[in-house]
Amino acid sequence: MKRQLTGGLVALAAFAAVGGAVVAWLPSDAKRPPTAAGSPTTTESPKARQTGRSPEPEKSGASPSPSATPLPRSGPGTFVTAPGGSGKVGKGTPMRYRVEVENGITITPSDVATQVERILADPRGWTADGHSAFQRVSSGPTDFVVRLATPTTVDGICAEGGLDTGGTVNCSVNHKVVVNLRRWVLATKYYANDVSGYRALIINHEVGHFLGHGHVTCPGKGRPAPAMMQQIKGLLGCVPNVWPYDSDGRLITGPSVP
Template identity: 55%
Template sequence: MSVLLASVHRLPGIPGLPDGIGPNREPAVVTDASHAPSPTASPTRRSAADPTSVPESGPGTFTVATAGADNTDAGRPYRVEVEDGTGVDPDEAAAQIAAILNHDQGWSRGGVAFRRVADSSATLVIRIATPDTADAICATGGLDTGGELNCRVGGTVAVNLKRWQLGSPEFDGPPEEYRALIINHEVGHWLGYDHRGCPGPGEPAPVMMQQIKGLDGCVSNAWPYAPDGTFHDGPEVP
């Protein structure tokens, strides 16, 4: 089926996939199997939410979150959009994302300031979309996300609605915490961070680790920083 990407709420002059920015580099496309369920995973760790309640497709139009928009010049401007018909309230989702980005263990702990906007000043757009629409967004970067993965293409983060609502059977925590991993991981790529491996048995998995592929002795973790401010890092992944 054809999936429209143009938003009825899209502001003039803003392409569907704006160019990304980052202090280190500007990788064009990143997709992460850390946000997809494993076909062999145990169902005991899956959210109790009914997966049939998550629509597979939508109209491809988005509503921009407007509550709490900040018109100052402080911080990196980002915009939150939710696909119409998903049942997710854009302003509520935006409030959750803001809490994640500004959490004392989030990227702000490292000195990155974020500012939520509702206009064309956004250099990062976070879109919560049905699996089909997320696939279409990711396909613009040549990715086959199979209705399961999130991705980051340029300055757009596509959050698969299924992952947002249900979490992942491989993550040892509730969907609400897994949302933090989705946002922190994908925004981490936008900031210029690459994938990392497990630093050692029993250690928290770096947020940039593809945790769904196996923890290698680490434990699930959704945050870039520890409560004491230590950055959760690990070896580079070839």
């Protein structure tokens, strides 16, 4: 789901991480400068209340297995910030970001922060554009915040940008990359065996929206699915891929989606 609403995780399809807001229902389990300050973007596509960008989704690391992780539908709407910070990755002035986890979620803020740091530091990520840089902080001013939250809380935050995430998808709005707990833990059917990869897609897609990138579609059968494609809605002949760039530093993209 874009504008700083998100960015690979917005129309909803059945949840499987990640433009104009679109909606696609998912199974219950299964920019630096934004275009305009405070403009919304969802990761995958549930019903979007405005034509803009949609929500969308992504392999991570050491989180509990899906079967062992409680998945509450709602929480208090308050957050705990991951302590510490990271060094700068990428070239140019770093965009400072904070990682927060809603109270009541059993996944620790430190675990989420470690995974987000790894994703944003990957050479196939947005730093490959040659001018984007990131640095995680736990205090002081930030350019954006990454939040892991329960479905109801995600819906409330995304609605601030006019998006309906339907309890199933992610979004990027008002300098917040908002990740649905169910997507983070369960991924989607296309990434059922690669939950960590799906998390990378969520972060790359929603941060991509924050950076000003819109939705694109599959560039051709057998080619890698772009990170800015709403992969939760289907791969359309493309093969799974969670990174914005390939290992040779070439942008993986496709035709724009209105």
